[in-house]
Amino acid sequence: MNPPKITKLYTTATHDNWAEGHVDPSWQLAHRDLNYTNQAYNDDDTVARWKSHGLDFKHYTGDLINHNDCPEWAHDLCRGIGLDNVGISLYRMCPGRILPRHSDTYRMYRKVLGINHTRIFRIVVFLEDWQSGHVLEVDQQLVAGWHAGDWIGWRYDTPHLAANLGTTDRYTMQITGTYEDTKQQ
Numbered sequence: 001m002n003p004p005k006i007t008k009l010y011t012t013a014t015h016d017n018w019a020e021g022h023v024d025p026s027w028q029l030a031h032r033d034l035n036y037t038n039q040a041y042n043d044d045d046t047v048a049r050w051k052s053h054g055l056d057f058k059h060y061t062g063d064l065i066n067h068n069d070c071p072e073w074a075h076d077l078c079r080g081i082g083l084d085n086v087g088i089s090l091y092r093m094c095p096g097r098i099l100p101r102h103s104d105t106y107r108m109y110r111k112v113l114g115i116n117h118t119r120i121f122r123i124v125v126f127l128e129d130w131q132s133g134h135v136l137e138v139d140q141q142l143v144a145g146w147h148a149g150d151w152i153g154w155r156y157d158t159p160h161l162a163a164n165l166g167t168t169d170r171y172t173m174q175i176t177g178t179y180e181d182t183k184q185q
Contacts, residue, residue, distance in 0.1 A: 133166020
């Protein structure tokens, strides 16, 4: 199964389980002045596994703004990208935060929508240029040097990790949606 085609976001490369591309940024620095809140990582089994490997941290996640509280520019970006059932959040990862290697469960997303998880696709749009210490790895591929508007997207079960080992906040927008698997039709 290949990742879905992204229509409004420009796709610059496609890999087996993930894709990357760019969208022209329209948000300037509006994302910095929003009211982010920290939410605990939502999979206790994964956290227990991380701790068993010595990855015992106070915060495994960054700070979020959930779908209904996102500003209009974030919703505008999601219109017409080729995904159905779109949900978004804004994400701030402060220095010293980590999200060890995992595959997303989409537990609440699947529960609310009652959908097949194999059709889920996650896109992370970088809201600012990469800075030293900002880390993303997708499917064992290190991603660095991004610019505001660059994005990475992956199929539902693709392993990935993120960390902020730098001295500045790392801002992203997460877009979650579903797509039709044309190979199964």
